Amino acid sequence: MSDALINGLAGAGGGIIAQLITYPLQTVNTRQQTERDLKKEKRKLGTIEQMCQVVKQEGWERLYGGLTPSLVGTAASQGVYYYFYQIFRTKAEIKALERQKRGIGDGSVGMFSSLLVAALSGCVNVLLTNPIWVVVTRMQTHTKISKKDRPDRLTTTAPEETVLSVIEPPPYGTSHAVQEVYDEAGFWGFWKGVAPTLIMVSNPSIQFMLYETMLKKLKKRRSLSKQGNTGITALEIFLLGALAKLGATVVTYPLLVVKARLQAKQVTTGDKRHHYKGTLDAILKMIRYEGFNGFYKGMSTKIVQSVLAAAVLFMVKEELVKGARILLLKDGINSMKSKPP
Template sequence: MSDALINGLAGAGGGIVAQLITYPLLTVNTRQQTERDPSRSAVGDGAVRQMLEVVKQEGWGRLYGGLAPSLVGTAASQGVYYYFYQIFRDRAERSAQDRWRKGIGDGSVGMFQSLVVAALAGCVNVLLTNPIWVVVTRMQTHKKTSNGPPIHALSCLREEAVNLAVVEHQPCRTSHVVQELYNEAGLWGFWKGVVPTLIMVSNPSIQFMLYETLLKKIKRRRSLNTKGAEGFTVHEIFLLGAVAKLGATIVTYPMLVVKARLQVKQGLHDDKRRQYTGTYDAITKMIRYEGLSGLYKGMGTKIVQSVFAAAVLFTVKEELVKAARVLVTGELRRINNSRMKTPS
């Protein structure tokens, strides 16, 4: 089994665990990002209070709206990302070694090369998995009252009258959202928000650059010559992952808000201030009508969710990678031993 495949599968496993633990925060954060009322707190909208409101008004299940496609998206995203990241990383390391043999550099992958590697893997990931996340965003922002029909996400309604006076409540299902997206804009509807999402590639790029830079510096101080995170404790990996994600989130958060605004359902009767034709239009309207603080709505919640999720992801991934390598090594040893025992 190749390192790329091991890292891809481990990344998918780590991503699923992190998603399950932090999903309620992710749902609340998406709602905060798509809140259009400028009177609401821009940065800290009270995640705990909002979670309690959702539970009271809509039930516990709404905190996990879109969980199924989200888990599929997380597994696909992390698997694709880590798989291609490891492939690009291996090529960068071989290139660095070749330059070192020619007397250029120290044979290690530098900060800029790490950034490029992460960016390339991120672009591949975005282009392949964006449709899943558009569906997830729609399902997370679907709201309903405790006693009546939904008050948002018209994908979950069947119109019985032109003025929407009479509606029949339907559960918000993945199939409904997929059909709505296709009816709205055809196949392109599944790539709504892809431009800011591609820009957001810099988030994992910065994250992994910080993570590997910190890892490399600590290795030098400890005089370690190990591969990956071998030689580090689970707590150390958790902390490094959290610090790296914190730095990346603060820098790139505005693009995350813009992406959510573009992917969420735009009401039929919304005024022009709430309808966006693209990334630039969304940014300019948000700044004009909501101020710069509008670009940072829900950032407090996102920092808590993303930092904790990233720390869990890194920790689980590294443990799974170690376990996989042990299993592969043990399997190879058994095969070699059996060959040695086989008479010629």
């Protein structure tokens, strides 16, 4: 098994575990990002308040709306990303060693090369998996409708006696979301938001650049202080992953909001301020009607969710890679022992 495949499978496994742990936060954050109420006086609900509101009005299952395609998307995204990352990283390391032989550099991959490797891996990942995330966003932002919002189905009781119970619509599943996207924009509708998403490649690029830089420095310091021992613990990987993701999220969050707005169900009737024709149109309308604060809706939730998810992913992925290499090494030794002399 190649090192790239090991990293790809380990990344997929780590991503699934991280997604399962942090998914309710992701659902709430997506709703915060796509919330388009322009009334300044309305009090914004906090993360916990909004989670409780979703549970009360729509049930626990809505916090996990779109979980199945999201897990598929996460496994695909992380698997593709780490697979190509390892391939590009290996090539960058070979070139760095070749330059060292010519007396250029110290043989290690520099910061710019690390950024380029992460960016190329991210572009491949985005182009292959964007349709999955369009469907996931639709399922996360789909809400049940109350009788208050459906005058055609109200009883004849007085307004104050109107029951605000939730109408149970037909189940909104993956197939419904796929059909909805296709009906709205056809085949290319599944690549909505791909422009800001491609720009968002800078997020994992910055993240991996920070992670690799901090990891290299920690290993170097560890080798100097412990006579060549460069072993890094799972907790240290967890903390490095969290710090790297924090830095990347703060820098690139506005693009996440624009992407979520484009991928959510578009309002084609009524207030045109809520309908976006494309990336530039979304940015201009958000600046005009919501101000720059609109680009940071739900940022605190995203920081908690993404930092925790990244930390868990890095920790689990590194442990899986380490375990896989040990198993392969043992299998290789055992097979050599079993061969007749």
